[in-house]
């Protein structure tokens with residue numbers, strides 16, 4: 001494990017193996033420098049345990065950077081549950097996962113990520129208080145996706161202004177890859193701002209829904225990233241901008257919700273050489289964790305959360321300006337700023 005490139009000095013990595021329920025999970029605590037390590041739990045079917053571990057390590061490091069950049073009082077962590085999970089076993093699996101989170105005594109705080117919903121977190125909450133993203137009566141709590149989507153839309157506005165000099169998204173062509181929790185809300189946000197949408201998802205029903213609701217153009221799963229669009233918004237899984245894709249894409253901007261969009265760090269240089277502006281993923285997709293953190297800590301009003309999400313726009317504009325001025329990659333500028341904030345209080 002210590003030789004895995006994604007390891008990057010994690011504070012703690014826990015393998016969870018619960019033969020009674022069949023739970024196999026990895027909980028990665030990257031940093032608790034700013035506070036407890038906060039980050040969601042992903043349920044995915046990996047090729048093998050090594051792939052699951054790499055995903056957990058990359059995602060947890062990303063959470064440290066994301067929480068630091070968003071000025072949240074949290075470190076970074078992430079959990080992955082290795083699927084598949086049979087529906088009849090789901091409650092038991094999340095019960096066992098809740099016990100594992102509890103055993104960490106508050107070093108790690110969990111919430112939803114890909115493949116995990118509010119109902120799963122309600123099960124986890126029966127075992128531990130170190131959980132967020134729960135259903136509540138008020139306006140804050142539960143599914144973080146609408147907040148993530150709003151932050152991404154605001155970030156796309158900042159990127160379009162920086163790269164294309166346009167003050168609004170009216171008529172801007174935006175290709176959205178992945179129409180799940182975030183992608184669906186993002187289409188709604190972008191449509192409301194006058195953007196023209198091109199959409200793709202492996203689930204045709206979601207595509208049809210976006211076509212019906214927002215007049216979106218149907219794209220192909222195979223080449224949505226190469227669409228004739230101004231902006232590509234990846235909202236499915238990570239590692240999708242490969243060197244080959246980066247060489248062939250024709251859009252001016254890459255700005256979306258997916259974590260770890262660049263398959264290897266070198267892809268950032270390819271995008272920059274080709275004049276494609278990349279909005280660092282963990283900066284633009286922080287809206288969800290902002291809402292989840294507020295829910296966890298309690299006492300933050302909706303207006304306060306909205307203000308923190310609005311701040312994603314100027315934060316990205318600053319990163320874009322620094323990158324241009326200092327002739328650096330946007331990802332490098334963001335990493336430098338995030339690392340400087342990852343200091344023990």
Ligand code: NAD
Nearest residue numbers: 144145148178179180181182201202235236257258259288
């Ligand atoms: P989700 O599982 O609800 O949606 C993902 C969607 O992508 C699904 O509809 C799936 O069918 C689709 N998809 C998968 N592979 C695809 C492919 N090759 N082409 C097209 N579509 C494909 O997940 P989500 O919660 O919407 O999250 C999406 C991304 O955003 C993830 O990378 C996640 O880590 C990231 N993210 C989510 C949040 C949040 O608040 N949910 C916050 C930050 C980052």
